[in-house]
Amino acid sequence: MTTLMTVLGIVVFVVGLLFSIAWHELGHLSTAKLFGIRVPQYMVGFGPTIWSRHRGETEYGVKAVPLGGYIRMIGMFPPGDDGKIKKRSTSPWRGMIEDARSAAYEELKPGDEQRLFYTRKPWKRVIVMFAGPFMNLVLAVVIFLGVLMGFGVNTQTTTVSTVSDCVISQSENRDKCADGDPAAPAKAAGLRPGDRITAFDGKPVEDWGTLQDRIRDTIGPATITVQRDGVTKTLHADLVENQVAKNDGSGRPVEGEYVKAGFLGFSPATGVVKQDFGQSVDRMGDMISSGVQSLVDIPSKVPALWDAAFGDGEREPDxxxxVVGAARVGGEVFNLDIPPEQRVATMLILVAGFNLSLFLFNMLPLLPLDGGHIAGALWESLRRNAARIFRRPDPGPFDVAQLMPVAYVVAGVFICFTLLVLVADLVNPVRIS
Structure with a gap:
């Protein structure tokens, strides 16, 4: 049964992956056709074609390796200085440029002269290139909202899980009481595991974040209203000052940093709680912020990743x-000892996170990524407008093909990084619990 569920989880993730790629390319395709650009191919995957059909002037198909996709537009790059596609030079860098230029024209047909990508105004090219990543962002937002508001998210609640026996500074890194440690205020007040705190000092509380803030802001007497076995009880506690973990802006503890604050002495239970729209938007904002930070942190994580792949280093959770590692996690999700609906919700979050990563990664202003073409179109618009303002000759379209040597270097780095991650995913994968 475990093997079957693992395979099912992997298959579900791969289907979600293929849909995400197809959805991304659909953004490029629909806007390209909207602006009259001819698109000979729309493909999901790379490598050998396993299925394809022609519809109108476009071939739609699926390829064997589900690691990406593409649409092929004619005239991605302008012709050479003489208005023609130059023959290959003996210079390797010039050869790269001319090869890219030739590929953009290899399916040129009579009447296509006005249907080339580079002939469209810069703002139209920005829309075509941005539409793909934007589709991933839309899909991620829709999935996140659906899961957070429809299924809920595992979060800390105002229900008591455990009650501390004594007051221990968190910086001491111990969980056993020593002689002389004073009794915890929660213990002295009679708080019990299973109690649901509904009000603190007479003010209602509905979530753990609000309750935690009020506890930390209080030193001295306080009333605690709880629901216990269906009965409302009011407890009286005398909160003390203690050294506790410092929280960041999202309410998460900052490792190794502590502050002096009010202390009651209990741990909250966790549970699946549906979020309202405002809470869901806040959580999505945190996810996007974390995604951006993770992208920035990638270079610094390469040494640890190498050690995990080829040495004896541990694979960090973050x-x-x-794709292989994510598919493996998808298999583990379907084996988690949680309700089926939460397995579905977790899988959807995994797919949404993948789409968010696609959006952020593709927006990097580097060729061959979509962001590189967007940057090229914006630069062209800037210099053409500047020429118009200063009454200088129109510089013409910006030749993005000139940046192809850089694009090959970027692609090479990306391929090496992908192979490193692949090895790490196979020999020392990230696991969930």
Missing amino acids: SPMG
């Missing part, structure tokens, strides 16, 4: 993970 280590970069590729």
Whole structure:
């Protein structure tokens, strides 16, 4: 049964992956056709074609390796200085440029002269290139909202899980009481596991974040209203000052940093809680912020990733993970000892996170990524407008093909990084619990 559920989880993730790629390319395709650009191919995957059909002037198909996709537009790059596609030079860098230029024209047909990508105004090219990543962002937002508001998220609640016996500074890193440690205020007040705190000092509380803030702001007497076995009880506690973990802006503890604050002495239970729209938007904002930070942190994580792949280093939970690793996690999700609806919700969050990563990664202003083409179109618009303002000759379209040597270097780095992540995902994968 475990093997079957693992395979099912992997299959479900791969289907979600293929849909995400197809959805991304659909953004490019629909806007390209809207602006009259001819698109000979729309493909999901790379490598050998396993299925394809022609509809109108476009071939739609699926390829064997589900690691990406593409649409092929004619005229992605302008012709050479003489208005023609130059023949290959003996210079390797010039050869790269001319090869890219030739590929953009290899399916040129009579009447296509006005249907080339580079002939469209810069703002139209920005829309075509941005539409793909934007589709991933839309899909991620829709899934996140659906899961957070429809299924809920596992979060800390105002229900008591455990009650501390004594007051211990969190910086001491111990959980056993020593002689002389004073009794915890929660213990002295009679708080019990299973109690649901509904009000603190007479003010209603509905979530753990609000309750935690009020506890930390209080030193001295306080009333605690709880629901216990269906009965409302009011407890009286005398909160003390203690050294507790410092929280960041999202309410998460900052490792190794502590502050002096009010202390009651209990741990909250966790549970699946549906979020309202405002809470869901806040959580999505945190996810996007974390995604951006993770992208920035990738170079600094390469040494640990190498050690995890080829040495005896541990794989960090926030280590970069590729498609193979994500598929493996998808298999583990379907084996978690949680209700089926939460397995579905977790899988959807995994797919949403993948789409968010696609959006952020593709927006990097580097060729061959979509962001590189967007940057090229914006630069062209800037210099053409500047020429118009200063009454200088129109510089013409910006030749993005000139940046192809850089694009090959970027692609090479990306391929090496992908292979490193692949090895790490195979020999030392990220695991969930």
